[in-house]
Structure formats: C-alpha cells, structure tokens
Amino acid sequence: MSKELTNIQQKILDYIIDRKTSIGIPPSLAEIAENFNYRNRATVQQHLASIERKGYIKRNPKIARGIEVTLEEKFFIPRPVIGEVAAGNPLTIYPDSLDSIELPTIARMPKDSFLLRVKGDSLKDAYIFTGDVVIVNPNLEPRDGHFVTAVLDDAAVVKRFYKKSHKIELHSENPEYEPIVIEKDYSGFKLVGVVVGVYRSMERKVG
Amino acid sequence: MSKELTNIQQKILDYIIDRKTSIGIPPSLAEIAENFNYRNRATVQQHLASIERKGYIKRNPKIARGIEVTLEEKFFIPRPVIGEVAAGNPLTIYPDSLDSIELPTIARMPKDSFLLRVKGDSLKDAYIFTGDVVIVNPNLEPRDGHFVTAVLDDAAVVKRFYKKSHKIELHSENPEYEPIVIEKDYSGFKLVGVVVGVYRSMERKVG
DNA sequence: ATTTTTGCCATACATATGTATGGTAAAAAT
DNA sequence: ATTTTTACCATACATATGTATGGCAAAAAT
Numbered sequence A, B: 001m002s003k004e005l006t007n008i009q010q011k012i013l014d015y016i017i018d019r020k021t022s023i024g025i026p027p028s029l030a031e032i033a034e035n036f037n038y039r040n041r042a043t044v045q046q047h048l049a050s051i052e053r054k055g056y057i058k059r060n061p062k063i064a065r066g067i068e069v070t071l072e073e074k075f076f077i078p079r080p081v082i083g084e085v086a087a088g089n090p091l092t093i094y095p096d097s098l099d100s101i102e103l104p105t106i107a108r109m110p111k112d113s114f115l116l117r118v119k120g121d122s123l124k125d126a127y128i129f130t131g132d133v134v135i136v137n138p139n140l141e142p143r144d145g146h147f148v149t150a151v152l153d154d155a156a157v158v159k160r161f162y163k164k165s166h167k168i169e170l171h172s173e174n175p176e177y178e179p180i181v182i183e184k185d186y187s188g189f190k191l192v193g194v195v196v197g198v199y200r201s202m203e204r205k206v207g
Numbered sequence C: 001a002t003t004t005t006t007g008c009c010a011t012a013c014a015t016a017t018g019t020a021t022g023g024t025a026a027a028a029a030t
Numbered sequence D: 001a002t003t004t005t006t007a008c009c010a011t012a013c014a015t016a017t018g019t020a021t022g023g024c025a026a027a028a029a030t
Helices: A007-022 A029-035 A041-053 B007-022 B029-035 B041-053
Strands: A057-059 A067-069 A076-080 A083-085 A100-104 A114-118 A133-137 A147-152 A155-163 A167-171 A180-183 A189-201 B057-059 B067-069 B076-081 B083-085 B099-104 B114-118 B133-137 B147-152 B155-163 B167-171 B180-183 B189-201
Touching: A007 A029, A007 A041, A007 A067, A029 A041, A041 A057, A147 A167, A155 A189, B007 B029, B007 B041, B007 B067, B029 B041, B041 B057, B147 B167, B155 B189
Parallel strands: A083 A114, B083 B114
Antiparallel strands: A057 A067, A076 A100, A114 A133, A133 A189, A147 A155, A147 A189, A155 A167, A167 A180, A189 B189, B057 B067, B076 B099, B114 B133, B133 B189, B147 B155, B147 B189, B155 B167, B167 B180
C-alpha cells in the first residue's frame, strides 16, 4: 500500500468497511457525511479521493454507493468474540467482548450470528481445536446431524443434534462415547445455536 | 420462509447475492434489468416486490442499491472449488469446477481468491483435514509465518512460509520434520498463494 | 518562506436510481 | 369461469447521489 492514511481518512475507511460488512450495503457520500457531522458531501468526496489515491479503496464513478475496498493491509477486520466454549465446562460469555479475532473481511457475519472461541482440546474428536472460532447462528432451527452449541446442566457442549419423537440426542463425534439422551422439556438443557461453520485464521496459529 | 420463489425470481435473487458477495456492491434496478435483458426497471421493481413479499430480501425504500438479503434458507451459497491440495501429491485442478461447496454467505470471497479442497490426512499436523476447504489468495504477498500453498517439484504443499536473504524456507507444523530450504530462483518452486483461512462446513461431516 | 496537503464550507448541476401508474398477455389458482 | 399471479412493456416524476468548482484556514512538507 502506497501511503499511510490520516486519522480521519482511517475512520472513514473503517466506517465504510463496517457498513459493508454489517448490513451489506456500502454507504453513500451523504450517509458518510451525516455520520461524521459534515454539512456537505463534497468534504467526503475529497476524503474518498485521498483514500483512493493512497490505494485503499476503488471508486466506481457515477455509480451510487460504488465503493470497493481494496483488501490488502485491510484484509482482516476485528470481530468480537463473545465467549468461550469448551466441552464439559460452563459456557463463558465475556462481559464486554474482551476478546476479538481478526476475521478476514471475506467472512461476513450475518447480523444474528456470533462467534465463540474454542478452548481446550475436548472437542478434538470433532476436529475442532483451541483457538478455532465456531460461527453460531442462534436463530436457525437445527436439523438432524447438525452440530449445535448447547448448555446442558451448566456445561457447554458442541455436539451433533438428533431429534427423536420426545427426546433429543446429542452425539459425540467419537463413536466410543454413548449419545446423550435428553427429554424434550428437560429444563437443564438450553440450545444456544447451530454451528454453521468453523473458521481458523492462519495468521498466528501455534504449532 | 413463506413461499417458494419462481424460476425468474430465484435467478434474480442469485444475481443479487452474487453481486453482493463478489464485488460487494448490491446491484441497482437498472443493472439487474440489463443483466436480464429487460427494457425497463419497473419489471425488476415488480419482481423485487414479489421476492420481498416472500421474505427473501428486505428493501430499503428510496435508498440506492438498498437490497438486503434475508439469510435463512439462503444461508449457504454454492461456490466452486477449483481443485484439490494434498501434501506430497501434485496440485489437482478440476477441469470444469466439478466440485462445489455450500459456503455460508458470511464467507465472502474476494474476487481474486479461490478455494481448494484438502484431501488426505497429510496436513493433519497443521490441523487441516480431508474435506476442509482452504481459502487461497494468490495476489497476497506472503509474510513470514503465513501459511502458503505452493507447488514444489510437482508436489503440492501447504506449509508455513519464511523468507531468508536468498532462500525460502517452508516449515511444517510438526517440529519433527526439518524445514524445506529452497533457493530463491529455483524453478521447481511455484507459489500458488497465501492461505488466508480454513473453512469447514458442519453440514455433513463424516464422523 | 513558500508550497502542498489536509480539512472543511457553499452552491450548482447532471444523472443514476427508485417509484408510481397504467397497460397487455399468458399462466396458475380458485 | 373468474380471479389472481406472473411477467413483461412504456412513460413520467421526485430525489438520491456523485461530481465540479471555488473559497477559506490551519497544518505539514519542502
């Protein structure tokens, strides 16, 4: 990347990336202006010109909201990790999102999903390791065979979900372990969400 | 989701998702019209109204390119997997993108990146397993410690990259293996790209 | 000391864009 | 048989949006 951004330019770039990654629609000049309390779009226009000249974005002339972000230095964006999950232990939710990972900008989070960092190697039979991040969607209805995150008697688990007539079965990936069978209205069971994926950043994996 | 989409509606939705996930800018009505050879935007407008009525998108009135995609059934989008990588074996590139995975819409691919499916367990010392998909960016300059995909003497490898003065070192994750040292201009070495992430779909993992 | 860059303003303009309305025809649903 | 939905067209309109130009002041670079 050619040059460093000034403070303001960096903030504008952050805002653009945030808008694109959260709601999926790049902001217009007017919206950027409003966000930064500018009375005029021309101010934004000039900032964008600077940011583009420095190579961080690419603008599509005449096209509304036509800002593309050039991903290089800005390849990773911080995303809050809201807690930890470790089979056998209680589900830890960080009070103020202390932790965050550098999720690649390619990995856009849907609004309703969240990230949990995996701790301990108790999930290794599911090929999930310490430091990996599971993407959990709490609003998805789990289907048979889906991996789910759940709290069972105050312990967090990541297991395969199977729905029987009046029971729920949680299967381990390791066939040596017997499935856990739960009555459907057992109060000690709380489904957290469906694990839609595992993401592992290759930045600083410990060998 | 409320109702099924018609063929045309589905194609329009796919087009919108494709535009949002590839270049990051939702299409305007005019662009959709052009893509589908409609002479008029109003046609698109009416299709979008139908798609929205069925709950697949949310439109932001008066906002240019203000189409948000409601992710539920459409949580996963197919992405082509262009080949296989298995340490020790040649890099296999599928002739016509035979394979594809259901990548979650959260995982937005930058235009220049591609996916490679991992085969064999020879990468297990890097915690990468059969069926996992590595996201490779060929236009990224690798830094020390980055995982890279490379072809060395016709064999594909995924290893950590280290740049010395006139040599390149490829480190295995397993400390028992000695690093591979390559002269910088050795013709048998071809860098494929930087592995920016590993994604594992939890849909149908074999236990 | 002088020039360039940064950071903001205002006004004006062209057009990109979403929207409204009305019409036609075929297919699907009732 | 009738109504609704689908799938297109055309014309017209309001405004959202990017752009051009000129001006001013402070900070930074030369």
